[in-house]
Amino acid sequence: xxxxxxxxxxxxxxxxxxxxxxxxxxxxxVSNRISTAAGMGGAVMFVMTIAAIVTYMISHYIxxxxxxxxLRTVTYIxxxxxxxxxxxxxxxxxxxxxxxxxxxxxxxxxxxxxxxxVAILVIQNEYTLMSGVVFAIAHAIGFTLxxxxxxxxxxxxxxxxxxxxxxxxxxxxxxxxxxALAFMGFAGIV
Amino acid sequence: xxxxxxxxxxxxxxxLVITFIASASLGFIYELTKEPxxxxxxxxxxxxxxSVVPVFDNNPSEEEYRIEVSGGELVFYPAKKDGELVxxxxxxxxxxxxxxxxxxxxxxxxxxxxHGIEVLEHKETPGLGDKMESDKSDFSVQxxxxxxxxxxxxxxxxxxxIDGITATTISSRAYCEAVELAxxxxxxxxxxxxxxxxxxxxxxxxVLPGFANNPVMEEFQVVYEGKVYNxxxxxxxxxxxxxxxxxxxxSGYIGNIRLMVGFNQxxxxxxxxxxxxNESANYGDLIENARSDFYKQFVGRDPSGEVLKIxxxxxxxxxISGATVTARAYCEAVQTxxxxxxxxxxx
Amino acid sequence: xxxxxxxxxxxxxxxxxxxxxxxxxPALGTTTSAFNGMGMGLAxxxxxxxxxxxxxxxxxxVPSKVRIPCYIVVIASFVTIVDLVMAAFMSPLHExxxxxxxLIVVNCFVLGRAEAFASKNTLWSSIIDGTGMGLGFTLxxxxxxxxxxxLGSNAIFGFQFLQADGMLVFVLAPGAFxxxxxxxxxxxxxxx
Numbered sequence: 001x002x003x004x005x006x007x008x009x010x011x012x013x014x015x016x017x018x019x020x021x022x023x024x025x026x027x028x029x030v031s032n033r034i035s036t037a038a039g040m041g042g043a044v045m046f047v048m049t050i051a052a053i054v055t056y057m058i059s060h061y062i063x064x065x066x067x068x069x070x071l072r073t074v075t076y077i078x079x080x081x082x083x084x085x086x087x088x089x090x091x092x093x094x095x096x097x098x099x100x101x102x103x104x105x106x107x108x109x110x111x112x113x114x115x116x117x118v119a120i121l122v123i124q125n126e127y128t129l130m131s132g133v134v135f136a137i138a139h140a141i142g143f144t145l146x147x148x149x150x151x152x153x154x155x156x157x158x159x160x161x162x163x164x165x166x167x168x169x170x171x172x173x174x175x176x177x178x179x180a181l182a183f184m185g186f187a188g189i190v
Numbered sequence: 191x192x193x194x195x196x197x198x199x200x201x202x203x204x205x206l207v208i209t210f211i212a213s214a215s216l217g218f219i220y221e222l223t224k225e226p227x228x229x230x231x232x233x234x235x236x237x238x239x240x241s242v243v244p245v246f247d248n249n250p251s252e253e254e255y256r257i258e259v260s261g262g263e264l265v266f267y268p269a270k271k272d273g274e275l276v277x278x279x280x281x282x283x284x285x286x287x288x289x290x291x292x293x294x295x296x297x298x299x300x301x302x303x304x305h306g307i308e309v310l311e312h313k314e315t316p317g318l319g320d321k322m323e324s325d326k327s328d329f330s331v332q333x334x335x336x337x338x339x340x341x342x343x344x345x346x347x348x349x350x351x352i353d354g355i356t357a358t359t360i361s362s363r364a365y366c367e368a369v370e371l372a373x374x375x376x377x378x379x380x381x382x383x384x385x386x387x388x389x390x391x392x393x394x395x396x397v398l399p400g401f402a403n404n405p406v407m408e409e410f411q412v413v414y415e416g417k418v419y420n421x422x423x424x425x426x427x428x429x430x431x432x433x434x435x436x437x438x439x440x441s442g443y444i445g446n447i448r449l450m451v452g453f454n455q456x457x458x459x460x461x462x463x464x465x466x467x468n469e470s471a472n473y474g475d476l477i478e479n480a481r482s483d484f485y486k487q488f489v490g491r492d493p494s495g496e497v498l499k500i501x502x503x504x505x506x507x508x509x510i511s512g513a514t515v516t517a518r519a520y521c522e523a524v525q526t527x528x529x530x531x532x533x534x535x536x537x
Numbered sequence: 538x539x540x541x542x543x544x545x546x547x548x549x550x551x552x553x554x555x556x557x558x559x560x561x562x563p564a565l566g567t568t569t570s571a572f573n574g575m576g577m578g579l580a581x582x583x584x585x586x587x588x589x590x591x592x593x594x595x596x597x598x599v600p601s602k603v604r605i606p607c608y609i610v611v612i613a614s615f616v617t618i619v620d621l622v623m624a625a626f627m628s629p630l631h632e633x634x635x636x637x638x639x640l641i642v643v644n645c646f647v648l649g650r651a652e653a654f655a656s657k658n659t660l661w662s663s664i665i666d667g668t669g670m671g672l673g674f675t676l677x678x679x680x681x682x683x684x685x686x687x688l689g690s691n692a693i694f695g696f697q698f699l700q701a702d703g704m705l706v707f708v709l710a711p712g713a714f715x716x717x718x719x720x721x722x723x724x725x726x727x728x729x
Contacts, residue, residue: 014289021561021563021710023562026560026563028558035718054570070621072617072639073613073617077613078613110609111644113646117640118639120636139624144625166718166722168725169558169718170718170722170725173717173718174714177713177714177715178711180711180714184711187288187289196601199599200600203608204599204600205603206605208595211608212614215614216617216618219621223625226625230625230628235629240717318705
């Protein structure tokens, strides 16, 4: 029951992009095609879950016991960026097809604030490891969902005659705003 | 200056030096800001306490106590002026807000009347749910000065006395629930904590049957086995109605247990009160009359014919589970009182 | 490079938010009011200037293969300093900004300045660049915060100028996207 609440809340109610404003750079950067959006979503899910597990371990076995919580930001970002490198190398060797699909997105992960944001939220919400993993996966699904929907909208927008001043980024932002408005309808279901 | 080569040694050195300097300076800043951060946290809590209870002169955070409830715990901060309780700030919560947890500080007067409420934490919608904050709307004012005894902590549409915030039914409802939880637990707990052991006069009053004199004025001493005991005779006109004996046992779990035991003319026990003890909370303290019916087993007994010991020791008294030593000492003190009453020599 | 141009480029021509579309997460997440937007902008500005200074000082000591991790450590340290100092002395604002303070570290525009400018330029122009860019970011966040506060709660910097309910949507998440969309359209117009 607790897991269902976490999942519904992360995907629909508190969508990481549309309600919490995390991961906006890839949200606008790689949402021009549905296929790339899905690839990015897959990469985010992969890295976010691993990052949540690793930072959880570091927090509970190193930072908290030694009273070093103030080093959280430094350690997390270092761990996440080396993790991304490692995943890239391992993926290249172990599963070339997966690397082909996700590879180009991996370098973008380090500066994706959704990854670090979720890692910090897992600790702040005092989740257990299992709930933390569910939380991370659910947020990644929510991220992918938002990304794919926006990509779909953008593919349609290309065929539309947009007023000159609003072409490009402004109209995409307004579309994202309307999407966020639609997602607000889910508020209160959990 | 020439750029460093990317040799292995150079890379490791650069990273090591930078991380070392970074963590050292962060450690330094952390030490510097540690106290102000603590102070800011404490100030926030103290401000909330100050704004919900009447003026006090103690430090409520030092006297805080916690009570577990389902889903978490409530923290109580007793506010006192000149040693007298003037109000209690209760940190209460609900998980049923529109966006999750809402934490409130509710100020209650000793009789349970709500004095003030502050929101400590919430994640409700800005512009809607956040109107429950006391500086954003008058929502919280409706609670002030009301005693939930005769004021229903429910929204009007739920049959209560509270006007909800427009378009924010869920947040308003959750708010009322959190306030009600604080009040209920406080009222329940209050009966418990405000109970104090009776003074000598009061104890005599409770253990002796219908007397009209002032037994304390007629106090006399009795020596029994080398120790001096105080006895208080009760009289109505010229008839003795009974005698209260102050006795004690030194074999309590933690120190002495001091009792006041009443006997009538026939030597039948008419009542027992605990005057003093140091037994553990929730176990040994069940000997107190307000906390359990343990004492009732002694009333009406005749110690000359019945063995006033716990069953394990071959007696007729049901002990207190988890507090055998305490119950045994209590029996011993009652028995001593009887011996003193029947065999003691007037001093 | 002309220092005046170096300074002003961040304000409009290369404004990190309106033109480069960088650092959008804090730009949208913290701008429910002009004051919060400005606080976030100033915190970020401090980090940009300080990390620009340090990066430009150490640029010759750091082997190029590990330069990114080194820059990240520098930035993360300054972010932590801001985090601790704000928690100690500006606790209400710190609470409002919450998660977005530690997240300055992944603000693409901070690392971007370190990597693209400070690691290649002198100390002095790095400071100018950091100040200009930081100011541009602060300006953008304050503007966005102000327009959301004016439309959403009929107030500016906490001063209520109209006793009525505003257009709530601008305080909420969707309004952030929409308001930024129109501000970017405006900035594009001005830039021409």
